[in-house]
Amino acid sequence: MINPLSIVVEIKTHETLPLRAAVLRADTPNKNASYPEDSKPGTIHLGIFDEDKTLVATSTWVMNPWQEDPNAIAVQLRGMAVAVNKQSSGLGKILIDAGVAHAKSHSAIYIWAKARDAAMSFYLRNEFAVVGESFTEGVTQLPHHLVVRKI
Ligand SMILES: CC(C)(COP(=O)(O)OP(=O)(O)OC[C@H]1O[C@@H](n2cnc3c(N)ncnc32)[C@H](O)[C@@H]1OP(=O)(O)O)[C@@H](O)C(=O)NCCC(=O)NCCS
Incomplete structure (x- = not known):
């Protein structure tokens, strides 16, 4: 049996940007798809390619404390994006x-x-819980909530 995780590969920042964008x-006032954390030590980008070697899914994982337990090791998920047709x-x-494995x-x-x-x-x-009130995220101007998953 194929392990689903085996289709996930680590990719470079420049590979993730077109799919993120x-x-x-697509519908946000600010079109910049880069994050300051892209170059932060410890940040990785994970991707999935289709059979045509086109990137169809991407996410970025940043070593960043969780606000409610700032001394614990935590990872922030950013840039979670799957191609519309996938x-x-x-x-x-x-x-x-x-x-999570990372x-x-x-x-x-x-x-x-x-x-x-x-x-x-x-x-x-995917086992995240909502924390706190709704806020409008600055770049997208869309409603967001903080979510956290204890692993
Ligand atoms: C949000 C997003 C990243 C989720 O990725 P995804 O690949 O669509 O996620 P999954 O396929 O694992 O799950 C999505 C839904 O499909 C359903 N699903 C999963 N596998 C399925 C299958 N084989 N057949 C039918 N439905 C399926 C799941 O039940 C899930 O439903 P839910 O949304 O009610 O939880 C993706 O839809 C996306 O890029 N959206 C636009 C950008 C965005 O909003 N990103 C998040 C920013 S915070």
């Missing part, structure tokens, strides 16, 4: 599982994210 910046086929969950390998006990409300059911289905 297409999926996460969404709802399980790739997002595979990237979350790979990110975080555990660094002894992290939390993964957390600023989650778009439009994607909240995805995070809840």
Whole structure:
């Protein structure tokens, strides 16, 4: 049996940017798809390629403390994006599982994210819990909540 995690590979920042831009910046006022954390030590990008070697899913994992337990090791998930024609086929969950494995390998006990409300059911289905009130995220100008998963 094929291990789903085996289709996940580590990719470079420049590889993740076009998919991030297409999926996460299509309707936003700011089209910049780069993050300051892209060059932070410890940051990795995970990706899944299709049979044509096109990147179809990407996520970025940043060593960053969780606000409610700042002395614990934690990983922030950023840039979670699946190509529109590949969404709802399980790739997002595979990237979350790979990110959890990455975080555990660094002894992290939390993964957390600023989650778009439009994607909240995805995070809840992947064992994240909502923390705090709704806020408008600065770059996208979309409603978000903080979410966290203890691992
Ligand atoms: C949110 C996002 C990353 C999730 O990735 P995904 O690959 O679509 O996620 P999955 O396929 O694992 O799960 C998505 C849904 O498809 C369903 N699904 C998963 N596998 C499925 C399958 N084989 N058949 C049918 N449905 C399936 C899941 O039940 C899930 O439902 P839910 O959204 O109610 O939880 C992706 O949809 C996306 O890029 N959205 C736009 C950008 C975005 O909002 N990113 C998050 C920013 S915070």
